[in-house]
Amino acid sequence: MTRSGRARAWVAGYCAVLALIIVGPLAGSGYLLLRDAVSTPRPYLTDSALGLGAAAPRAVPQDALLATLSPLIDGGLLVKAILITALWAAGYGAAVLARELLAAPTPAQLVAATLALWNPFVAERLLQGHWSLLAGYAALPWTAVAASHIRRSMSGTGTLSPGGYAGTTPLAHHTAVSVEMSGGDVSDAPKAGSSTTDSGGATGSAGATDSGGATDSGGVGRGAGGARAVAGRFRGAGGAWAALVAGFAAAGLTPTGSLLAAVVGLALVGRRGFLPAVGLWIVTCAPWLTATALGSGAEPSDPAGVSAFAARAEPWLGTLGSLAGLGGIWNSEAVPTTRTTPLAFVGTALLLAIVALGVRAVWALGRDGRALLIIAAAAILLPALGATGPGLALGEWLVVHVPGAGLLRDTQKYVALAMPAYALCTAAACATVRTWARRFSTEPEVRGDTGTSAVAALFIALLILPLADLAWGVGGAMRPVHYPGGWEKVAERIDAPGDVAVLPTGMFRVFPYSGTAPVLDPAPRILPNDVLQTGELLVRGHAVTGEGNRARTVEEALIQGAPAGTLADLGVGWILVERTTPGPCGDSEKTLSTTELVYEDHNLALYRIPAPTLRDTATPTQRRISTTAHLLWACTLIGSLTAATLTQRSGTRRGTHKSPSA
Known part of the structure; x- marks a missing residue:
């Protein structure tokens, strides 16, 4: 295994360990039954599971998926597997995001993974039983990576990795950050216009563009070299599109998760890819969009739910501070014990301090970093405003007059959108602290990765310790039950x-x-x-x-x-x-x-009760349409995941490129 492969294996293993520490008690036999989380041995494919019942389709296609697979695999095992996979994917996805956009070394990637896994949002949603929402949360960094690569590959401003969808950072914006993250000196960075290597191994000008067809993003001129580079760019774009669709479909396990992924993906995919991305996202929304359209007789949501589900101020933080710290769920009982003590303030202060150290570097990334930072700010400010008097009034009006606006009533869950930016900032903070330490230290400079490792270890401890009761089923609250x-x-x-x-x-x-x-x-x-x-x-x-x-x-x-x-x-x-x-x-x-x-x-x-008058909530035609929509979603998920995986393996076998963090 190459050095890069070993590093990635370490990061993946670290994320797996953290995920297992969080959900440890669920490893035993039994079923998850906690507040909104209900896993059972054998759910059935009823009209309600298809989203055709009287209630709004909030658990579509989640329930239909479990009902379809449970005859083959115990439903409780399915829920546990999805939850553990989602947690692992959230952590590892954050590490990949830091690696691809920041060229972050392994220690900084571990900090990003820790932030994504070990935070109040994850703890509170686990206690509320929103295991499937965490699938949408986990898809966010992967969606960001794929969308970013699509934009750069279509505009010709980035090179392609062997995976075809995890591109390197554009040199003009990211070289200084990348060199600093890896322990080098900014003065060692290649200047715009210097010789670089593209994904096909050709050399050329880093600052050249593909305008007019004279040169491509790697500076390759007309002819065979240019054709190879263009072909590589289209191959990479195809893999990126497959990864983006996979992110949309995986997040689409619930309607809310689908909306979360759409915000990130559509914000980063760029002007040229925006309309195709919207179309593909709509395809992944087929189950719940179809259920909403077919369930025309369903009543609109109660406007009282807007204030009931508004974000909540946690002790010593206020609503804005709670949301900025990735907390503030509406249910005061679905919070870890540490969030009811002064540790809530301490943990939030430490989290925001670490994030603040990396904001400047992430903003310097250009469009990708700035878009994610703006999304994070909106994900914090808008739910906070939604908990004010005018915000509640607007929310109640939307719920009454806009179909489907009930999805917006639990505003705190949209703070999940801050996670990608926070993960990047915490990774970049490692370089910031190293720079400060080197600038003010009179001791001989330690090797780059050693210094970064020490800073990363400190940050990981500061993120974990104030929320220590997230471990082992959030303090034992998550435990399997037996029916x-x-x-x-x-x-x-x-x-x-x-x-x-x-x-x-x-x-x-x-x-x-x-x-x-x-x-x-x-x-x-x-x-x-x-x-x-x-x-x-x-x-x-x-x-x-x-x-x-x-x-x-x-x-x-x-x-x-x-x-x-x-x-x-x-x-x-x-x-x-x-x-x-x-x-x-x-x-x-x-x-x-x-x-x-x-x-x-x-x-x-x-x-x-003998001889009931059958009052079906759906007609056979509606069931066929809904079933077709669910099959479309499932095929889209499986097909896009397969395509993205095959593209990555194909590129790895060609060995055309190594990412900066390798």
């Missing part, structure tokens, strides 16, 4: 059409086996028929109404003790009673007395 065997037996008994109503009413449960935190009812992801849910949430003591009108009518009928015939007319064929969780049941015993008991144990009881 009672009755769940499987209930699923087997549901062998006839009809939706399922659930008692007690409400969306959340507190089971003896699930811990003290409320969890989403697992019934919709365990039972083969659609489970009626109102989508109503209780946030900060206020009820946020969901979109499930028929479910709300069914719940009211159950609470009032309506006869089984009334529920049958509403399309209900089954009633599941979850006996070990608190919640309102009202006079539902009157209803249950008019039904047929088909299963019961200590935890669960299942009742059948």
Whole structure:
């Protein structure tokens, strides 16, 4: 293995270790069941899983993916695998971003990876159960690298790596930063117009352009050398496009993740690639865009959710400070213990100090660095403004009048967009501190990589220690649970059409086996028929109404003790009673007395309602359209990942180029 390969293996291994330290308890048997995270052995491909239920398609195509693969692989293992892969990819992607845009050496890459993995955003979203959102978070640095390379390859301002989509930094903007990061002296940098080597091995002027066709980005003139360089640029652009689509599709596991990746990718891809990138992004959005269009009968989101889900000020920080420190989630219970102590202020101050040390270098990168910094600033300032009176009023207006604006109500999750810029800044900060130390030190200068390693080790410690309870399942809060065997037996008994109503009413449960935190009812992801849910949430003591009108009518009928015939007319064929969780049941015993008991144990009881009037939420045509959209997304994801991987391996075998950090 080459030196470059060993360095990359070390970075990848480091990210894997950090990811496993974070989710360690989940390595045991059992299922993730924590607040919004619900993994089950065998979810089913219901209308709700396709996004065709009464509620907004917030978990599309996530639920359909799990339902499709779970007959082959246990659903709990799938969720764990996706979560661990996402965390690893977030860390390693940040390292790759620092390597490709800054030519950062291995120690600085480790700092960038640490920032991406070990921060309040990751901790709070894990505690909230947003494992699939972290897939979109993980795609951001990869999307940035791919989009940056597309812009440079199409404009002829950068060379191509063997991978075809991880290009080097443009010399005119980045040489000084790259030399400084690798421990050299800026005076040793080649000047514009000096001889360089392009991806085909030809030499030419670094400052030349391809305008008029006289020379290419590597300075190669007309003829065979120029043709080879142009061909290499198109090969690289093809790999970059494949990587960009893969980033969009992977982030598109949820609608929010898709929006996050779109912001980064479209901001960096450049004018020439913008419209094609928009088109490809829309293709990766097919599942949730289709579900939104087909679900025209769904109610708009409750405007009360805007204030309920607004960013929250953490102790000693205020809303702006909390967001700048990558924290501030709306749920005060979904935070690590350290974020409720003065360590929240200390950790945020240290994080922002390290980031500030690298801002100047990242801004000097040119368009890529500046775009990411502007995105980061907007991702912090806009959610902070959204938590003010005028911001809340604007958000409520959007939710009422703009279809799909409910995706914007949890504004804090968009602070994820700050991660790529923060990762670059923390990596660049290593060079800044080394420069200061060399300038003011009277001791003989130590070797470049040794000095960088010492600074990187200090930064890693300063990032990790104030948030030490992110380790081991965020202080043990994330742990696998085991469902009672009755769940499987209930699923087997549901062998006839009809939706399922659930008692007690409400969306959340507190089971003896699930811990003290409320969890989403697992019934919709365990039972083969659609489970009626109102989508109503209780946030900060206020009820946020969901979109499930028929479910709300069914719940009211159950609470009032309506006869089984009334529920049958509403399309209900089954009633599941979850006996070990608190919640309102009202006079539902009157209803249950008019039904047929088909299963019961200590935890669960299942009742059948004969001859329900089927009230399908979707038609066969809508199901076919939605299924086709999901297949398109899956094929796009698999195809783009395969194309990007093959392009990288092909380029590596040719050995045409080594990145500056090699």
